[in-house]
Amino acid sequence: MIRITGGKIYDPAQGIDGQVRDLCIDDTGKIVETVSGGRIIDATGMVIFPGGVDVHTHVAGGAINFARAMTPEDHRRTQAFIRTKTRRSGLGGMAPTTFATGYLYAGMGFTTVNEAAVPVLSARHTHEELADIPIIDKASLTLMANNEILLEQLEQGEYERAKQVLSWYLWAAKSYGVKAVNPGGVKAWKYGHDAKALDTPIDGYHRLTPGQIVTNLARICDDLGLPHPVHLHCNNLGAPGNITTTLDTLARLEGHRAHIAHSQYHAYGGDGWDTMCSETTVLAEYFNSHPNLTTDAGVVLFGDTVTITADGPWQHLLYKLTGRKWGNLDVENETGCGIVPYTYRPSNVVNAVQWAAGLELLLMIRDPWQVFLSTDHPNGGCFWRYPEIIQMLMSAEFRRECLKKLPDRVKSRIKLPELDREYTLLEIATAMSAGPARALGLTHKGHLGVGADADVVVYEEQVDIQQMFSHPRYVIKAGEVVLEDGDIREAPQGKEFLVRPAMDPATNDFIRPLFEDCYTMKFEHYPVELERIEHPDLRDCQPPATS
Amino acid sequence: MGGKVTCTLGEVKQRADFIIYWGGNPAECHPRHFTKYTIMQKSKFLPRGRKDRTMVLVDIRETKSAKAADIFLQVRPGKDFELITILRALIKDQPVRDEDIAETGLDRAAVEDLVRRMKGAKFGCMFFGMGLSMTRGKHMNSAALLTLAAEMNAFTKFVAMPMRGHGNVTGADVIMRWQTGYPFGISFNRGYPRYNPGEFSTVDVLVRGDCDAAFIIGADPGATMPQPAIDHLARIPTIVLDPHITHTSRLARVHITTAPQGISAPGTAYRMDELPMPLSPALKSPYPTDEEVVRRINEAIAKKPFWLPDGGPSPHQWTSQVNL
Amino acid sequence: MPVTLRLKRPPIVPLEAEFLSPDVLATLSHAEISAMIVHHGKRRLPLSEFFDVEGERSEDLVLHGELHKLRWVGRGMRRGSITVHGTIGMHLGAYMRGGRIDVHGNAGDWIGAEMKDGTIRIRGNAGGQIGAAYRGAMSGMRNGLIMIDGSAGLEVGMRMRRGTIVVGGPTRDFTGLQMKGGTILLRSGAEIRTGAWMQRGTIISLKPLQMMPTFTYSTTTTPGFLPLLSRHLAPHGITLPTGPYQLYRGDRAVPGKGEILVLA
């Protein structure tokens, strides 16, 4: 039992904006009305947030593990975690090792993360890795937009069948939701092509277009009653002028809920690298008038990182642009991924536009319940650099200092210099915790109301915002003080969130022959057994009554 | 700088119309490779199966696999790296002299035909075996083929992957990567993972006599390593976990018999394309699993005084001052 | 008076002592030096367990003994000198930025790896990866001079960007692998695959070399920069024939603009 007294509470879900209140935590790790006895933490003068929730990150699975192997030079220069009695060893940096990932997230007050790209085929691997990430709770999304068995159903206009197939895959992967990456484009990449136009049939299909995949996946997620809507990585990532594709894609959602991943990478104007500019105004306006949508910014931070995405064509382009290392892994029937180490430089006009665009979206989308903190770790920057973003959001003056480092010719291509908005602490708490928790449908996360999971972070209020958010005073996870005075004290195992959508039992027999035709493993070996998930938190999904 | 461009075996099965085996003998070492994954399979994209695919074998001698190949290219021993480097030049239309090509044991017509076929493929795949990765040049031979595959993507789709040996080598590699960032050749003596093949790789540590104890799971170095390494294993306390009596267990101070993985012990094995496969035990074993033994050893060690000074309260003390 | 260390108890497993660098020892008293922690495998022990220590607060360090298990001496040093009488282990002078290291004996692998400046001389033989890039890194040594009087191992000067390596004896395979700049002088030639995948830089060999097939003979010449290199090496007693040399260019596989000069 813990009572935290005297702290200023920021709990956007309950509309608590810095009021001083006591916060009580019981022995089951929940927030309660009151406790008698137990530890008292004096948080006088301190700031209390619900634990951070990362709606879109890449921390486990084949792709990030590929990236780790490709970047030993980064491991040598990065933060090393030395083994102690309670902590295992590891390495931070661009692609942190599993144990270090848990310590780094918890170390800045984040207690729940969503691994945003899992092929079903390597889901077993991803879950084994997730089990090795201590402290934080985890969810994972399954890559569906290039799955050939599913696309075949959509090609034939078999919507119901497609829905069943998707449910089957989600349960096979022990997944939390649906991720769509570059619909149709990854599939085309398998023969070295891409899908750029939403209405052009995809390579190898007669009718099916990327636009139809978007519409159908959004509808299926809603019809299945998944807690998190379709998590969409639009076509044409990173390309100048892609704002047209992005707006076109959003129109295909036809009123369904959706979460748009790393929208910064999809908000560019111009018709080539020479003319590329930020088109965040129109995109922000679209979000402002469509409350059914959420997004994460996908902020780019200057410095070294490694880019990993299921967007193979984009990665080959990046490899050709940088001439550095390139990793690529195509996964049968399902998806693919590419890995390229990359350095974002303020002197590079394209990088400068990207940097500004991410911040612009966070500042121009008015409702912090709609736009969340992310770097699409590790693509735009590493997750442990979030406090830098918070500082930029909270201080227009600091942004102006940063802008001075950009070349003059960038200024006409970005909107950031005109933006004066400064986030309040309540808005920061919304964008880093309450908003993403709600978007993920995690009702017991992201707030400090009675019954919520006692994931709490206590910051020392400081003028140096980056310092304040980098080094919380206390981090409490499920009622346990895991970090105190800058040191990890306990490293308990977190939970994994899973959904079980309703499914026609005949689907298994329907998929079997299709599976055996294109896969190379035993059908029985394909689904991840529930027993293989350490600490599962399972939710059965039912279609909403009204649909 | 190249890199690694690869795919899962199902992609090969469905799409690869052009397959090169380099320095491997799948007909004898991976007998199901042809039928399950590569040349014999029919697919949506290659409906005629074998007829829709071209197979090239590159090796220093005509093995049984050559019978299955459409084209057999006999490279002179120790000239693989040179041949791959020539191919890297030729795909970019860089000139190479006839006599330099001839040094590799092939003639210009054969090499240019190979380049033409590679560029003409819709989906090319190169598998390489120990005949490439364990001969003179070692990791650079593998790097050469991986680089060639990466560079081929300027012309068409191309991937490459190693044909790993037996046992769950890939699994060890995958897990070490997620826990430490490195695949093998790792030292923990400073309390955090450090990597340097040649310095920390098992064979080098043993040959130089750099360790004073050895703990061996799922391997039989006594059968495969050079004599100085084996001599050192015999000199120091060596502990072996193995279901069988092996060369190594014979020279070890302690041999703990464990249940055979996959037969009596459950778990996950990683296939050569890094896909995880569940192992479901068919038989019961009277012996503990490797995992069980290691867990119990760990528990016993946990009761001993901790071997590293405990990290202090400041986050900076989580970190070492210098990573070596 | 220099700080002098004499080995009294040979290490059984590798001994790591990256603080054995003039920058560090210059400010330390005798007692402090003796108490510095070395890593003997996983064990942390004071330096005095292994060495008799003489002297204090000096920018000159002298080591005596068969120290082939002693690693990381002179790591990142910026000034002063290190003299070794005997053998020395891996990573000597790695990441070095200045100063001078002299070894009167043999040395291990990774000597002067990723060094930025300074001078290293090994009077005996050395291992592989001299002045090289560590695994995965884009660049090896960036400047400075490494002289090996005896032979050297694999991958000498791998990915080096600038600076000079001179090897008196023969080197093994992959000398100048993926070289990006700088100069390697091979006085007794090399085994195979010299200059493989070179982008830029110069390899000079006074003995015939087996050339990679992807290098092209260009011309026989007396390069203009050789007198400059000779002047650079003369203070170290290293002389260089003025030529003529056969000039090869490659590696065409990259395609690179490296040069290999072989004394005609």
Ligand SMILES: [Zn+2]
């Ligand atoms: Zn992402």
